[in-house]
Amino acid sequence: MSLLPGIGAMLIFPGGLSLLTASLLYEWADHKLLALLQNRIGPRWFQPFADSVKLLAKEEIVPKGVDRWLFFGLPLVALAGALTAGLYVPLAGLAPIASFPGDLIVVLYLLSLLTLGLGLAGANSLDRFSLIGATRTLTQVFSYEAPFMMALLGPALAAGSWQIATISAYASGHWLALTQPLGFVVALIGLMGKLEMPPFDAPEAHTEIVAGAMTEYSGRGLALFNLGKAVELFIGLTLISALYLGGVENPLLFLAKTLGLLLALTGVQALLTRLRIDQTVGLWWRYGALLVLVQWLITILVR
Amino acid sequence: MSTDEILNLAENIACQWDWATEISRPRPDQLDVKVLKLEELVPIAVGLRVKRLGHLSAIVGLDLGPEANAMEVIYYFCPGAAVIALRVRIPRDAPVVPSMSQVLSGAEVFERELHEMFGIEINGLANTERLYLPESWPEGVYPMRKDFNPAVLSADDEGTKND
């Protein structure tokens, strides 16, 4: 890979700006679909962009008692982690920009940076709501992360490789969602947990702790965290479509599969009540982890 | 129990304190007990409570004005459709009533309201913190008294007495 096109791919297309744009459009699609399911109109397409621009332009208020480096650095790290993860996944059905054996693991860790960043950002604050939010965020990480990772490693087991490109190529011939349904479900629900979507939104439950870990963030930091979440939604959808839904060979297939997944996600969001944090943990360890282990066992035995 | 039976029962209870009460029935569903001896108020309330007539619905404070130099406190017990009023009259310059909150836990908020709105001292009320009025409200100014003048509040932030 020569240098210039490489940088272009990272910053403009398909990573970087295009990734951000696409992510915000997916965020809008998520909000719009949820609104339609609830018989509302929902936002117009540019709402997430308008929100981001507004927040980026807004004054950043640094609360008393926080570590300034962490306060400004954590959102950057969180967004950077999510954007970097974008380099290794087949965005829009195109070949990943970078690829090496074992990049699946790297992507999974990079995606966790956001949640970790959020948790630390909350713990960095003196605010009570932030602290409780941080506790809840980190508790939640420990509950869904392991099952989610294991669920994404299921296809890797089947394909016999830990490289996303290879698994993706293997998956295009096999709808792994059909052969590994348990893993698929756990991966999908895991993504919701990762994105703190309802019913896993206890860490930012408005009616209890205002905005959880992000309570003290107002301007740029909040925008970066939000962007990070949008990017993660996009990458998460891409990953699950590529690994479980028979691969994403071209942009059209990609669009159809990711939007289908998004509809399923919003449907689940609309149908469930927020779980208390103890209920979330219980759910993941009692059922999530167990299901994935059963799935692994089956996969290994069948292979 | 019908309303009449409730009222008769309540009347019988109040009659046990006949040396300290004046009983009347202003309306078919109401019993009005004037309690003349302040110290008998809580025992009568307990008497009602024992017979399960002790659902305290409200405590009404009445300022009869500086000329009359009296205040009235009416305790309304409302079992079923009946309304039983225990009425005490206290001097306006030294208003004190005994607290019912030890025998009726629901009475606490009503008594706190009475205390801060009328400046009636509630003997035996554990929590006399402000419930409705702001912390900066001047001491000794009671808004529900007839001679309350809101001008004292804005004219003087230190909080002069209004009487």
Added chain:
Amino acid sequence: MTENRTPRRFTIPIGPQHPALKEPGAFQFTVDGEVVTNAYVRLGYAHRGIEKAAEERNWIQNLYLIERVCGICSHIHALAYCLAVEQLANVQAPPRAQAIRVLVAELERIHSHFLWMGVAAHEAGFETLFMYTWRDRETVMDLLEGLTGNRVNYSANLLGGVKFDVDAAQADSIRTGLEFLEGRVRHYLDVVSHDATFLQRTRGIGVMTTAQADVMGAVGPTARASNVVRDLRVHAPYAAYPDFPVSIVTDPRGDLEARFSVRLRELFESFRVIREILDRLPAGELAARMPRRIPEGEAVIRLEAPRGDVFYFVKSAGGDQPERLKIRTPTICNLTSVVRLAVGHQLADVPMILAGIDPCFSCNDRMVQVRKQSDGSQELMTWEQLRQHGIEFYRGKAQ
């Protein structure tokens, strides 16, 4: 940075401004980890001095002041005031007026319970239920608007009667609306009593026993969900309830689920009563003549508002203004229970428990407080001063 942090115990302030409460009431919950260990309440943020203000207005003006005690149950407050004044004046409102009063009161109950269900679902994090209940609430609000001319402050009452009649076309639109609503209530009852994830947040949460409800003086649906058989519409029927009786709805369980169930099942009674009223609306006048001066005396009126019983004490000295008006709203009775019940529960359940009693702080707090920016002192303003302040403020702006 660390010395400000006590390791595990926090005091969580909920209010006076908090997303869980759409109204200002201040609660402080001390939590140990996620478990609430202490609770404290402070009211008065919406105290408007209505009881005092009523002493300076004439009997008719007060009717509209009283209607603004609460935004949701505006009609029931105005009704209580009217009944009290009518009792003092010894005037009986005509039967048709009484029936229309009950009709509006029951429509208001439907409106209030739908609103409550939405809020409670929102607190629980069940946004879809929230959105759908509030969508359906529009139906009953439209009915009320069509009937009375306003969505919230219906101003249906007059001293001595009501302002408007119910004609055939309106009766039909109410019947159609009720049919839709009844179907929806049936569906919601199924949702709140069967939905597995929702039940996780309501079943066995905030349990209040019958004895506790009795001691704490709980009222209304909150008490009935703890098997306290007390409903003034049944036990002390007022207005047209003697002719259009309702039956009482209770639930022995005492938890949040029971409160949902009681409120929703109560609505079927409301639907039935409204239909009955529409079917056999008594003929006659809409209002009786009222004197401008009300004879001396005291009146006590108790009505069953959507949230529980309201208590009105009105004293007249024979003039054209009341001598004293005392309002006791249901929320104050139920708040004691929240403070006690919250202890020992998870923080996540607190908004639900709070919402479970259907608290209304504006009912509860009835002075305007202005905080001076310059010296941090506080000042209270009377209506006149506030109005004057407003006029001067805008005059200053215009120049």
Added chain:
Amino acid sequence: MKKYATMLPDIAGSLFKRPATEAYPFVRSQAPMRLRGLLKWTPGPCTGCGLCAMDCPADALRVTMLDRKAKKFFLTYNVDRCLFCGQCVVSCRLGALAMSSQEWELAALTREAFTIRFGKELDDQSGLAGGPQGEPHTDRS
């Protein structure tokens, strides 16, 4: 018995339904006949008795008598004070007042726009001259 996804019929149905949200400023729905909007005054029956002003809970109405014998007076109606309760309409036994069900979008950018004068044969020199006979003169412009 516990069920999952109890609201599935609702959300599935909504996908194929128009949103319930009203697009208010763009699409206006018909206001109900009884809506209590802007107060309207008919000059004919009004005697300037002032009952409406006396009963108004918000002091939104004021009767100013210019000449009692010649029955010259005007009513000042402060829309910004008005509660739209309709008591004045009931208090007026002569039927000179009514509330419009059509005019209810009453926001304005100046305070002056909220003062409406209902006048009868106003003197020109008083500076309060209204519009043509019967039309309430408003300062809305």
